[in-house]
Amino acid sequence: MFTKIFGENPQTKLLNFLADHPDYDYTISDLVEKTGISKPTIYKILPKLLKENLVVVTRKVGKAKLYKL
Numbered sequence: 001m002f003t004k005i006f007g008e009n010p011q012t013k014l015l016n017f018l019a020d021h022p023d024y025d026y027t028i029s030d031l032v033e034k035t036g037i038s039k040p041t042i043y044k045i046l047p048k049l050l051k052e053n054l055v056v057v058t059r060k061v062g063k064a065k066l067y068k069l
Contacts (some may be wrong), residue, residue, distance in 0.1 A: 003016055017068055029064075
């Protein structure tokens with residue numbers, strides 16, 4: 001959905017994945033595994049998506065934060 005509008009890049013790939021799975025939340029490790037986006041890239045794009053409220057932190061499990069659209 002997002003790639004048709006915004007093109008193919010890690011940010012839209014992440015948004016597409018989260019949009020396809022709206023009932024679940026994911027750790028950064030899950031996002032790396034499920035999307036194929038590198039961990040440094042996830043760490044780079046996630047703050048912007050959080051700031052714009054496109055992605056939210058849903059809960060913490062231990063030290064890990066879980067994210068969803």
